[in-house]
Amino acid sequence: MLNPYMPIPVDVEKIITEVDTKDIKTFRVVFVHEDEKERFKYLPGQFAELSIFGKGESPIGIASSPTQPDYLEFTIQKAGVVTSALHNLDEGSRIGLRGPLGNSWPIDYLEGKNIVVVGGGFAFTTLRSLTNYMIHDNNRSRFGDITVVYGARSPGLLMYKDELSAWEKREDINMYVTVDKGDETWKGREGFVPTVCKEVGPSSENAVTLICGPPIMIRFTLPVFFELGFSRENIITSLEMRMKCGIGKCGRCNVGSKYVCKDGPVFLLAELDELTKEY
Amino acid sequence: MEKRLIKKEMLYDVIKRISEEILVYAPVREGKDVLFRVLEEGMELLVDYPNSKNAPKNIFFPHTEAMMRYARTDRGMEISGSGEEAKEAVLFGVRPCDALSFVLLDMVFDQKEYRDTYYIDKRGKTTIISLACVHPPYTTCFCTSVGGHPMSSEGSDILLTDLGDTYFIEFLTPKGEKLLEKFGNLSEIDDTVDSIKKKLSDNSEKKIKSHIPAKESKAWLDDNFEHPFWDTIHQRCLACGTCTYLCPTCHCFDISDENKGNRGRRIRSWDSCMYWLFTHEASGHNPRPSQKERWRQRVMHKFKYYVDNFNAISCVGCGRCVRDCPVNIDIRKIVEDISKLKALKL
Ligand SMILES: Cc1cc2nc3c(=O)[nH]c(=O)nc-3n(C[C@H](O)[C@H](O)[C@H](O)COP(=O)(O)OP(=O)(O)OC[C@H]3O[C@@H](n4cnc5c(N)ncnc54)[C@H](O)[C@@H]3O)c2cc1C
Ligand code: SF4
Ligand code: SF4
Ligand code: FES
Numbered sequence: 001m002l003n004p005y006m007p008i009p010v011d012v013e014k015i016i017t018e019v020d021t022k023d024i025k026t027f028r029v030v031f032v033h034e035d036e037k038e039r040f041k042y043l044p045g046q047f048a049e050l051s052i053f054g055k056g057e058s059p060i061g062i063a064s065s066p067t068q069p070d071y072l073e074f075t076i077q078k079a080g081v082v083t084s085a086l087h088n089l090d091e092g093s094r095i096g097l098r099g100p101l102g103n104s105w106p107i108d109y110l111e112g113k114n115i116v117v118v119g120g121g122f123a124f125t126t127l128r129s130l131t132n133y134m135i136h137d138n139n140r141s142r143f144g145d146i147t148v149v150y151g152a153r154s155p156g157l158l159m160y161k162d163e164l165s166a167w168e169k170r171e172d173i174n175m176y177v178t179v180d181k182g183d184e185t186w187k188g189r190e191g192f193v194p195t196v197c198k199e200v201g202p203s204s205e206n207a208v209t210l211i212c213g214p215p216i217m218i219r220f221t222l223p224v225f226f227e228l229g230f231s232r233e234n235i236i237t238s239l240e241m242r243m244k245c246g247i248g249k250c251g252r253c254n255v256g257s258k259y260v261c262k263d264g265p266v267f268l269l270a271e272l273d274e275l276t277k278e279y
Numbered sequence: 280m281e282k283r284l285i286k287k288e289m290l291y292d293v294i295k296r297i298s299e300e301i302l303v304y305a306p307v308r309e310g311k312d313v314l315f316r317v318l319e320e321g322m323e324l325l326v327d328y329p330n331s332k333n334a335p336k337n338i339f340f341p342h343t344e345a346m347m348r349y350a351r352t353d354r355g356m357e358i359s360g361s362g363e364e365a366k367e368a369v370l371f372g373v374r375p376c377d378a379l380s381f382v383l384l385d386m387v388f389d390q391k392e393y394r395d396t397y398y399i400d401k402r403g404k405t406t407i408i409s410l411a412c413v414h415p416p417y418t419t420c421f422c423t424s425v426g427g428h429p430m431s432s433e434g435s436d437i438l439l440t441d442l443g444d445t446y447f448i449e450f451l452t453p454k455g456e457k458l459l460e461k462f463g464n465l466s467e468i469d470d471t472v473d474s475i476k477k478k479l480s481d482n483s484e485k486k487i488k489s490h491i492p493a494k495e496s497k498a499w500l501d502d503n504f505e506h507p508f509w510d511t512i513h514q515r516c517l518a519c520g521t522c523t524y525l526c527p528t529c530h531c532f533d534i535s536d537e538n539k540g541n542r543g544r545r546i547r548s549w550d551s552c553m554y555w556l557f558t559h560e561a562s563g564h565n566p567r568p569s570q571k572e573r574w575r576q577r578v579m580h581k582f583k584y585y586v587d588n589f590n591a592i593s594c595v596g597c598g599r600c601v602r603d604c605p606v607n608i609d610i611r612k613i614v615e616d617i618s619k620l621k622a623l624k625l
Contacts, residue, residue, distance in 0.1 A: 001393075001396050001399070001400075002396075003361065003396040003533075004393045004394070004395075004396070005346050005347070005397075006347060006361065007358070007359070009357065009358075011354075021491055035452075052355075052356070052358030053349040053355070053357070053536060053539050053543065054349070054356050054536050055536060055547070056534070056535060067564070076400065079286070079562065083561070093354065093355050094354040094355045094357065095355070096358070102391060188357060195591040213483035233380070235293070240559050240560070241558065241560070241566065242557075242560045242561075244532070244533055244534045244550075245532070245534065247388055247393040248387070248390070248393065249388060249393070249395055249530070249532075250531055250532045250533070250534070250547075251387075251530060251531035251532075251550075251552065252531065252550075252557060252558060252572050253558075254580075254584065255566075255583040256504075256579075256584065256587075257583070257587035257588055262393075276502075276504045278566045278567065278572065278576075279566050
């Protein structure tokens with residue numbers, strides 16, 4: 001019987017500091033054992049529990065895409081005990097990993113549709129995974145137009161900068177990167193994510209939008225999409241709750257009868273309407 | 280299913296004999312409480328006792344348990360071993376409400392996609408011998424309101440029913456039948472036994488005096504997550520967690536690491552939705568900011584969410600939370616009050 005609480009070893013191959021404040025880093029990890037790598041089949045939107053023995057575990061969204069088969073990436077903000085310990089690691093360190101956990105962005109549901117990806121702040125991680133998945137050569141034809149709106153408070157807080165500029169150069173994806181407030185060097189767009197979404201005004205015709213960001217951003221972005229005609233079935237988001245087991249046992253992360261760790265973290269807005277507002 | 284009779288005084292000997300071969304957990308007196316302990320030489324085994332102070336859930340789901348061990352190496356901490364393997368055991372003297380609680384806990388711990396190996400290992404290797412409640416012990420017992428019965432065999436491998444000088448003993452499951460030989464020569468039953476048992480059973484049911492409209496509360500709970508009623512129930516609550524710790528069906532836990540020099544263990548320990556830290560996120564946000572939301576969670580989890588997910592109420596009516604709440608909050612009263620609120624449409 002496989003023990004679902006047992007972390008498997010992974011090595012931190014590379015650590016990338018994403019933002020000027022240095023409190024968000026991306027960790028690229030590789031599996032120590034080949035069979036465990038083979039077994040780890042995931043889809044964008046899923047998460048894993050990362051372990052540092054002696055400190056504990058934290059649920060972290062998978063920021064890489066299954067189309068990047070050699071490694072996994074996690075983008076982590078320093079928040080407390082475990083995430084600080086992760087931030088103090090050196091490349092080459094060994095950590096533990098459990099997963100993949102949770103459901104994923106509903107790929108089957110997205111197939112054949114126009115996709116609008118909306119991300120704010122560091123919650124963009126699993127949307128980055130989804131975007132990379134969709135624009136991969138093997139998958140691009142499965143989706144219609146792809147529009148990405150991604151915003152941060154300042155240019156220094158934008159993550160994945162190299163990737164963003166690579167995406168901007170592509171013809172088959174509409175990129176809108178924005179910052180709340182620019183600085184001397186910033187030549188790009190300025191404005192809040194909801195405002196930019198309004199300006200971009202993606203058609204709701206055969207379209208789905210996936211939104212992740214701070215609660216306040218989501219609150220102001222939703223009305224924009226309602227106005228554009230997106231139904232509650234076509235707005236999708238990912239919830240965060242405090243977690244421990246990640247597999248629906250410890251009884252911590254429920255919203256109504258659903259467990260965010262098992263039934264989520266991804267929910268259609270229409271599904272959230274059915275749940276209690278306890279998140 | 281094998282059915283036999285066993286003389287009362289013989290039962291002690293049989294259980295003692297079994298305890299010499301394998302682990303036997305049994306109710307023993309400690310101070311003024313009855314608790315389940317590993318039966319050791321010289322300990323007095325109880326058979327006539329109302330119910331244990333704590334639910335026996337800790338046998339399969341200990342208050343704290345090591346999940347794995349780790350040690351420091353040049354690369355950081357690495358796993359040096361998994362949790363302990365369970366031994367074959369007998370859990371003797373369980374009351375029907377507590378036996379039913381294991382069926383409810385299985386629903387969470389033994390799911391198809393994620394099996395809780397620690398719980399399942401212990402549960403699988405343990406045979407449960409229950410004592411039917413011919414005389415339901417407390418005024419706070421309400422098992423019949425929540426899908427139980429004072430003489431129910433659900434969740435038991437072997438059920439003992441007190442007939443006076445003898446026990447009627449039913450070997451209910453293959454696990455139970457495997458223990459049959461350890462009981463030695465048991466008397467065969469005659470055809471009156473079943474009808475005697477039936478009579479006792481009807482009688483004991485009548486002796487349950489506490490009835491609550493538990494199943495009926497679901498419809499109201501479905502619609503009234505926001506209702507002024509929730510502002511009233513928690514007010515005296517001290518957030519001590521006693522109700523959840525004593526409850527046979529509560530299963531929430533925390534996972535943490537415990538270090539000692541270069542080694543350590545990852546442990547899990549009981550946690551409680553009555554505590555403010557339970558859902559407190561690193562950002563400072565807490566989706567259940569006050570005791571109101573926490574008490575609502577406790578009621579919802581037992582009488583609505585569990586029903587939604589498993590079609591079962593997650594309360595066996597043992598009454599422990601009622602008896603031991605330091606400020607006398609009574610879950611029966613809450614459910615009753617809810618039934619009166621039913622007509623109120625917001
Ligand atoms: C599905 C999901 C995906 C996530 N993805 C990311 C991500 O990609 N990048 C990122 O930086 N953060 C992510 N988080 C948040 C991250 O899990 C918390 O910031 C982190 O657990 C805090 O742990 P800590 O030990 O540093 O903090 P402490 O405050 O010391 O927390 C102690 C423990 O509480 C729990 N905990 C506290 N806050 C949270 C929380 N918000 N969510 C879950 N558990 C919590 C953890 O078990 C943690 O070990 C995600 C959370 C969830 C639920
Ligand atoms: S036992 Fe009583 S006071 Fe303690 S947490 Fe439960 S309801 Fe509150
Ligand atoms: S809620 Fe109270 S009465 Fe019901 S099973 Fe738990 S402790 Fe017993
Ligand atoms: S994290 Fe344990 S139930 Fe969801």
